[in-house]
Amino acid sequence: MTRTMTLIAPFALLTALVVPAFAQDAAIDINGDGMYSLPELQAVMPEMSEDDFAGLDTSGDGVLDADEIAVGVTAGILPG
Numbered sequence: 001m002t003r004t005m006t007l008i009a010p011f012a013l014l015t016a017l018v019v020p021a022f023a024q025d026a027a028i029d030i031n032g033d034g035m036y037s038l039p040e041l042q043a044v045m046p047e048m049s050e051d052d053f054a055g056l057d058t059s060g061d062g063v064l065d066a067d068e069i070a071v072g073v074t075a076g077i078l079p080g
């Protein structure tokens with residue numbers, strides 16, 4: 001029980017606190033597809049560079065999904 005909690009808790013915190021604050025911001029997701037493209041992010045974060053974006057887009061599909069956003073927030077690249 002204790003061991004399971006230790007493994008799960010950090011991820012639960014990320015999901016509960018970090019993802020919703022940024023990834024559910026409809027003002028950022030301009031086209032409403034649930035993903036964040038570089039132009040959408042640059043609209044609110046002009047300092048976001050193509051290199052920053054490429055580094056976050058670990059799946060390489062050209063957009064950031066909620067998981068990739070969460071990684072960026074944890075890394076301090078995106079606001080939480």
Ligand SMILES: [Ca+2]
Pocket residue numbers: 029030031032033034035036037040
């Ligand atoms: Ca979008």
Ligand SMILES: [Ca+2]
Pocket residue numbers: 057058059060061062063064065068
């Ligand atoms: Ca991606």
